[in-house]
Amino acid sequence: MKRIIGLFVTLCLAALLCGCSKPAEKQTDDSEPGIANGSKVDLDAIMDSVKKIIENDFKPQLGIVLGSGLNALADEVEVVQMIAYEEIPGFPQSTVTGHNGRYILGNLEGVPVIMMDGRIHFYEGYTMEEVVTPVRVMAKLGVKAIITSNAVGSLRAEYPVGSLVCIEDHIASFVPDVLIGPHDSSLGERFVGMDNIYDSALRKTAHKAADKLGIHLLDGIYLQVTGPSYESKAESAMYASLGADIVGMSTACEAIALKQMNMKLLSISCITDYCPNVNNSSSTTHEEVLKNAEKVSQEFVALIKEIVKSVGENLPH
């Protein structure tokens, strides 16, 4: 059985590494100056544009990424400026329902934040480098920490739909490593250690905030798949047997990119559905995911606000 699983994993990785992804829309020309060989993203040019677009020298201290169906947090921000991804030349565009495709700059619980209201996913056809560009931009703007969120499927009955999970570690072996490709030393080291990816101090802060609000916050291992197909029963059983508790189509690749930049990261997942190994069906739909994310939304918003408040209190002034 172990040999069969090993063979399957090897075949998955080989297929992924052979480059099964084509960009949904080619944004830049590889031959343009400033773009490293083989790279599709000119991060320096994007940073120049973003810095020019940001008004009044606004300096975000905290970055936040809103997952599928979790946009309600955007309503809590005292907005200073919105920047549509379309306004930024060479920036990837969000193509998924439930993802608006803009940065929101403003204050949340008195903390200057930059919020990604719209994520870019590998399954949209973008390269991993394009997928993580929006979080790299937030890190390069000088935020002190980033909180990401996501909708996930549950691989275990002990992780019920409607729960919030604090990610303690991840399995990213089923997606291409985002650090493959030309090395940009301005981002960090070529070979990056993956200890404490999800910052232990921030996880403690999250649990304290949850306790204060009476929210039951689970801890769990997140496994990233490419999507967009949901897991089969056999795949779900395999992921659970590998030690994963929850599964999603984002987050781990962003976490690796941010770890390279030495960014402190906290990730909170909302469980929106059971994978077929738990509920014995494979009827997950994107509508179900969005609907169930919305149901947890109030708790999610309260928790993130409480975390932001306490992170804000500990930021250097």
Ligand code: HPA
């Ligand atoms: N699988 C993968 N990604 C997901 C799921 C799921 O069941 N639910 C929400 N995102």
